[in-house]
Amino acid sequence: MNDTNDLDDLYQDLILEHTRKPRNFRDMPDAARHADGHNRLCGDKLRLYVKLDNGIITDASFKGAGCSISTASASMLTDAIRGKTVAQAERLYADFHHLLTDPTPPDDCGKSLGKLAAFSGVRKFPVRVKCATLAWHTLHAALAAASAPDSEPAPISTE
Amino acid sequence: MTKRAADIAVAAPPSKPAAASLPHAAATAQLDVAALRRQFPILAKPVHGKPLVYLDNAATTQKPQSVIDAESDYYQSHNANIHRGVYSLSQDATALHERARTTVRRFIHAAEDREIIFTRSATESINLVAASFGSQVLRKGDQILITGMEHHSNIVPWQLIAQRTGAILRAVPFSDSGQLDLDQYEKLLTDNTRIVALVHLSNSLGTINPVKSMIELAHRQGATVLIDGAQWIAHGPTDVRDLDADFYAFSGHKMYGPTGIGVLYGKAKLLDAMPPYQGGGDMISSVTIEETTYNDLPYKFEAGTPNIAGAIGLAAAIDFINSIGLPRLAAHEKQLFDYATSRLAAVPNLRIIGTAPGRAAVISFLLGDIHPHDIGTILDGQGIAVRTGHHCCQPVMDRLGISATARASLGAYNTKDDIDALVAGLDSVIRMFAA
Numbered sequence: 374m375n376d377t378n379d380l381d382d383l384y385q386d387l388i389l390e391h392t393r394k395p396r397n398f399r400d401m402p403d404a405a406r407h408a409d410g411h412n413r414l415c416g417d418k419l420r421l422y423v424k425l426d427n428g429i430i431t432d433a434s435f436k437g438a439g440c441s442i443s444t445a446s447a448s449m450l451t452d453a454i455r456g457k458t459v460a461q462a463e464r465l466y467a468d469f470h471h472l473l474t475d476p477t478p479p480d481d482c483g484k485s486l487g488k489l490a491a492f493s494g495v496r497k498f499p500v501r502v503k504c505a506t507l508a509w510h511t512l513h514a515a516l517a518a519a520s521a522p523d524s525e526p527a528p529i530s531t532e
Numbered sequence: 533m534t535k536r537a538a539d540i541a542v543a544a545p546p547s548k549p550a551a552a553s554l555p556h557a558a559a560t561a562q563l564d565v566a567a568l569r570r571q572f573p574i575l576a577k578p579v580h581g582k583p584l585v586y587l588d589n590a591a592t593t594q595k596p597q598s599v600i601d602a603e604s605d606y607y608q609s610h611n612a613n614i615h616r617g618v619y620s621l622s623q624d625a626t627a628l629h630e631r632a633r634t635t636v637r638r639f640i641h642a643a644e645d646r647e648i649i650f651t652r653s654a655t656e657s658i659n660l661v662a663a664s665f666g667s668q669v670l671r672k673g674d675q676i677l678i679t680g681m682e683h684h685s686n687i688v689p690w691q692l693i694a695q696r697t698g699a700i701l702r703a704v705p706f707s708d709s710g711q712l713d714l715d716q717y718e719k720l721l722t723d724n725t726r727i728v729a730l731v732h733l734s735n736s737l738g739t740i741n742p743v744k745s746m747i748e749l750a751h752r753q754g755a756t757v758l759i760d761g762a763q764w765i766a767h768g769p770t771d772v773r774d775l776d777a778d779f780y781a782f783s784g785h786k787m788y789g790p791t792g793i794g795v796l797y798g799k800a801k802l803l804d805a806m807p808p809y810q811g812g813g814d815m816i817s818s819v820t821i822e823e824t825t826y827n828d829l830p831y832k833f834e835a836g837t838p839n840i841a842g843a844i845g846l847a848a849a850i851d852f853i854n855s856i857g858l859p860r861l862a863a864h865e866k867q868l869f870d871y872a873t874s875r876l877a878a879v880p881n882l883r884i885i886g887t888a889p890g891r892a893a894v895i896s897f898l899l900g901d902i903h904p905h906d907i908g909t910i911l912d913g914q915g916i917a918v919r920t921g922h923h924c925c926q927p928v929m930d931r932l933g934i935s936a937t938a939r940a941s942l943g944a945y946n947t948k949d950d951i952d953a954l955v956a957g958l959d960s961v962i963r964m965f966a967a
Binding site: 377379380383384389392393414415416417418438439440441442498501504 | 902905910
């Protein structure tokens with residue numbers, strides 16, 4: 374594992390492009406909810422914001438610092454969930470998780486993920502899976518908090 | 533025995549007069565690194581189809597065949613429990629184990645074998661002192677003084693005992709370059725300071741602290757000093773009596789020995805007066821249901837069947853180091869360290885973290901805004917092993933306002949080729965992330 378081809382699979386152009394120019398990289402003071410994620414192994418830290426309107430995610434953004442995989446993952450996540458319902462976003466969260474961690478991910482999960490399938494190369498780098506999933510776990514926490522708006526979400530740690 | 537190994541490891545003395553101008557030429561006749569590398573089987577094992585470039589010696593060193601053989605030979609030919617059998621196999625095992633203690637004692641120039649306690653790791657050695665000596669001397673409001681560049685293993689045990697006793701834990705700050713603020717150290721040392729615990733060679737910054745003078749200052753205030761020598765021990769001579777260290781902790785696996793074996797050196801008069809750390813077999817001289825009389829040193833602190841094979845392996849590791857000679861090994865590493873520092877300094881946007889003068893063995897760095905874990909993953913693809921992260925020194929990272937570094941750390945078998953491979957690897961990292 375981890376030969377040159379695997380590295381190219383991990384650091385796909387799309388991922389590198391999002392690393393260099395992360396989308397939606399901003400604070401959102403008027404967000405409906407936010408949650409914090411922390412990957413202690415790498416020191417990746419991010420705050421994820423979502424704005425909701427009638428169960429639809431109308432805006433999403435993030436701030437923080439991390440490795441290229443965690444940054445690109447958060448960047449692509451914020452693009453992917455905008456316009457989705459909370460249920461659809463949760464489905465993406467589940468599919469993304471399957472794609473990276475299941476020994477045999479369901480055939481259809483690559484299709485539903487669209488561009489996010491670029492992260493399939495991370496499968497071959499077990500210690501980096503947590504980098505890719507950090508933003509998604511954080512989203513999951515933010516959405517869970519959104520359905521119980523009186524509670525402040527506890528920070529998420531992928532370790 | 534060591535002579536034969538020395539013949540293997542050391543090339544014939546160079547005949548050119550230029551070589552004689554090297555400092556300590558007699559002690560530092562050029563190391564035959566190629567021959568030395570052949571003693572390490574793992575260095576011949578490819579990683580991802582590439583030759584292994586192992587630059588994570590600060591985390592653990594690789595093991596020479598002699599260490600692997602010593603452990604294996606123990607289990608094949610001498611295995612028995614020690615200190616209790618009347619049969620010859622047990623007596624052989626006991627003799628090997630106690631001979632290992634003598635080897636360790638000589639290596640650090642301690643006065644007596646009973647001052648050498650075998651533990652599981654440097655971490656356990658520090659925990660032993662914190663729990664046993666700490667509970668004995670610390671009262672509410674007393675001070676424990678550490679430094680800001682300690683490994684977590686020289687922070688957390690002191691936090692635990694501070695919580696239990698009401699003692700206060702303080703840390704000596706360090707500068708941006710990674711030097712301890714010795715003025716602050718003197719100010720923080722008061723007659724309330726019971727314990728000073730400080731690192732000899734920093735695993736994250738490469739700084740070598742002036743432990744001898746710091747020990748002297750602490751002693752003037754009546755404090756007892758523990759030195760965390762885990763990182764230093766394989767990189768230069770250690771003389772615990774010359775340092776006048778009260779306790780000195782290190783592990784086997786960072787000095788070409790096995791994992792799971794560590795050492796605590798302690799002055800006999802301190803160890804004698806301390807309560808046991810753990811209870812069990814071997815640490816007692818007599819037990820009734822009501823009470824126990826404890827065994828003498830060092831066994832009082834070695835409850836349970838110890839890591840016999842590990843101790844024997846550690847002795848083999850010390851024999852290996854002695855076969856090179858620490859001065860020669862240090863000279864080789866210094867040459868390589870200087871070469872690595874100058875080559876890395878020429879890499880665009882590379883910033884070395886820790887620039888104190890007289891550093892050794894450890895080079896932490898950042899490369900532009902590329903995250904160290906990305907650096908580590910890409911280098912791994914080329915067979916290059918470096919450590920990335922906080923190096924179990926989160927307070928160091930916080931002090932410097934960073935979350936992680938990449939770290940190359942050197943050992944006896946490293947070569948300029950390894951450094952060249954690292955620099956070429958970093959060039960490929962830069963290319964991959966270039967906008």
